[in-house]
Amino acid sequence: MKSYITTPIYYVNGKPHIGHAYTSIVADIMKRNREALGYEMMLSTGVDEHGQKNQEAAADLEMDVNAYLDMRCKEFKDVFDQFGVSYDYFVRTSRDGHKTAVAGMEQTIFDKDLIVKKQYTGTYCKGCEEFKKESDLTEDGQCPLHPTMKVETTDETNYFLKLEPFREKLLQHIDDNPDFVQPEAFKNELKKMLAEPLEDLCISRPKSRVTLGVELPFDQDFVTYVWFDALANYLTNIGWPENGYEDWWAGCEHLIGKDILKPHGVYWPIMLMAAGLPLPKKLSVHSHWVGAGGVKMSKSIGNTVDPEEVAEKVGIDGLRWYLARHMRADSDSQISVDLIIQTFNSELGNKIGNLLSRVAKFSNKNFDGKVPAPGALTAEDEALRKTVLDAVAGFGAWIDMADIPAQVQKIVEAATAMNEYIDQQAPWSLFKNEETRERCATVLYVTLDCQRVLFEALRQVIPASSGKALAMLNAPSAETPWKPELDRLPGGNPLGELGTLFPRVQ
Numbered sequence: 001m002k003s004y005i006t007t008p009i010y011y012v013n014g015k016p017h018i019g020h021a022y023t024s025i026v027a028d029i030m031k032r033n034r035e036a037l038g039y040e041m042m043l044s045t046g047v048d049e050h051g052q053k054n055q056e057a058a059a060d061l062e063m064d065v066n067a068y069l070d071m072r073c074k075e076f077k078d079v080f081d082q083f084g085v086s087y088d089y090f091v092r093t094s095r096d097g098h099k100t101a102v103a104g105m106e107q108t109i110f111d112k113d114l115i116v117k118k119q120y121t122g123t124y125c126k127g128c129e130e131f132k133k134e135s136d137l138t139e140d141g142q143c144p145l146h147p148t149m150k151v152e153t154t155d156e157t158n159y160f161l162k163l164e165p166f167r168e169k170l171l172q173h174i175d176d177n178p179d180f181v182q183p184e185a186f187k188n189e190l191k192k193m194l195a196e197p198l199e200d201l202c203i204s205r206p207k208s209r210v211t212l213g214v215e216l217p218f219d220q221d222f223v224t225y226v227w228f229d230a231l232a233n234y235l236t237n238i239g240w241p242e243n244g245y246e247d248w249w250a251g252c253e254h255l256i257g258k259d260i261l262k263p264h265g266v267y268w269p270i271m272l273m274a275a276g277l278p279l280p281k282k283l284s285v286h287s288h289w290v291g292a293g294g295v296k297m298s299k300s301i302g303n304t305v306d307p308e309e310v311a312e313k314v315g316i317d318g319l320r321w322y323l324a325r326h327m328r329a330d331s332d333s334q335i336s337v338d339l340i341i342q343t344f345n346s347e348l349g350n351k352i353g354n355l356l357s358r359v360a361k362f363s364n365k366n367f368d369g370k371v372p373a374p375g376a377l378t379a380e381d382e383a384l385r386k387t388v389l390d391a392v393a394g395f396g397a398w399i400d401m402a403d404i405p406a407q408v409q410k411i412v413e414a415a416t417a418m419n420e421y422i423d424q425q426a427p428w429s430l431f432k433n434e435e436t437r438e439r440c441a442t443v444l445y446v447t448l449d450c451q452r453v454l455f456e457a458l459r460q461v462i463p464a465s466s467g468k469a470l471a472m473l474n475a476p477s478a479e480t481p482w483k484p485e486l487d488r489l490p491g492g493n494p495l496g497e498l499g500t501l502f503p504r505v506q
């Protein structure tokens with residue numbers, strides 16, 4: 001079974017920020033989840049190197065455009081590598097094979113008379129890299145998504161793709177395939193976009209304005225509109241138009257933020273239909289991160305969250321944890337360095353890491369460096385074991401993007417239950433008397449084995465720390481396909497080298 005997950009390819013007109021890190025980290029969590037189920041996986045992420053914004057960003061720094069693209073591309077790649085994004089393919093749209101394939105797709109559509117040349121007068125937003133209708137703009141005539149970038153007036157001849165002939169067919173596809181766009185709120189938004197007749201989509205830019213792009217195969221005075229070129233990455237990454245891409249494509253899921261629902265939900269499916277190609281399996285849409293108090297993140301307010309700065313404080317997994325845990329499915333979620341640190345200390349530090357340290361260190365000291373061997377189990381032991389097994393069950397099954405926070409929440413609840421169990425059972429007191437020492441060993445064993453189960457599941461979310469925790473427990477390697485099971489930590493087994501998993505951050 002094959003599953004192909006894609007992230008958006010990000011504009012390189014600035015440094016990578018928390019939003020970019022988010023979609024790629026979530027994609028990585030989903031890849032690890034499916035790998036644990038035994039799927040053969042492909043994950044693509046990368047950068048969108050064409051278009052006017054990137055071209056102007058290079059000019060602003062007075063840099064050669066190729067040197068600029070190389071520099072930014074490396075910054076994005078470094079962030080994804082640092083945060084453990086296990087991509088199989090890093091996209092650069094400047095790649096020759098990609099450009100040839102894009103031109104091929106355009107020629108196919110052109111030959112079907114679905115592309116027309118005409119004059120256009122109107123407004124253009126560089127932020128969106130899109131022509132705007134008056135109804136798309138705010139009262140003072142600006143783009144609501146890019147209020148600080150002034151929209152420009154253009155009067156140009158360009159090439160346009162006809163969208164309207166495909167609108168009904170696309171609506172039908174959405175209705176016939178209930179999982180095609182998720183969550184429901186975004187599906188409804190998309191259906192609203194498709195409720196009215198669609199205007200033709202401008203798919204070219206004159207070279208007099210934009211040079212950074214793929215030349216049109218049928219008119220060398222133009223480059224391809226950056227969105228047409230960028231969307232095609234999803235196919236060119238897996239080798240299209242050569243054979244061999246089909247199985248990956250059949251299992252393709254695009255992850256995107258809500259800001260780019262229209263290009264992915266309207267333009268891309270119609271481009272594919274126009275080219276005579278099948279549609280991807282699924283479009284999973286997430287909301288946005290905003291600053292504390294619900295304020296949009298901006299450099300001038302000073303409420304942006306720099307992934308590298310956060311990683312210096314709470315580590316890679318501290319950030320991965322917050323991102324996995326706190327994104328809400330269909331409304332914006334708050335993020336700030338303080339919120340990340342608070343969550344790190346209270347959940348990873350106090351609830352999860354501390355318990356492992358306390359129990360493993362106590363076992364190490366009093367049971368000869370070994371996992372204590374258990375005696376008979378009580379009802380309380382069985383109750384905890386069932387709670388933990390139920391809590392991690394979701395990680396042994398397919399997790400949709402929108403369901404990740406709820407699954408992580410269950411892990412927190414299981415960790416709370418483990419802390420309560422330890423407080424009630426008080427193995428430290430049980431150890432003091434000879435006659436309760438066996439009971440002490442059982443309590444420690446139950447806790448350590450439950451922690452093994454918990455960290456086996458958490459490999460999907462915080463892989464590096466979970467690997468360390470499992471090494472401290474000296475747990476046998478988990479099998480693939482993975483399913484949560486009790487009693488795989490042998491009693492009497494030596495413990496590994498112990499340490500502090502999540503050192504407290506002030």
Ligand code: ME8
Pocket residue numbers: 007008009010011012018019020022023048230231232233255256257258259260287288289290
């Ligand atoms: O749109 N919260 O690139 P882009 C969550 N090149 N996610 C966020 C976010 C936030 N505050 N800000 C950005 C482009 N993102 C095109 C894409 S794809 C064929 C071409 C994430 O650099 C989210 O995934 O503007 C969003 O959709 C994407 O970055 C936009 O990245």
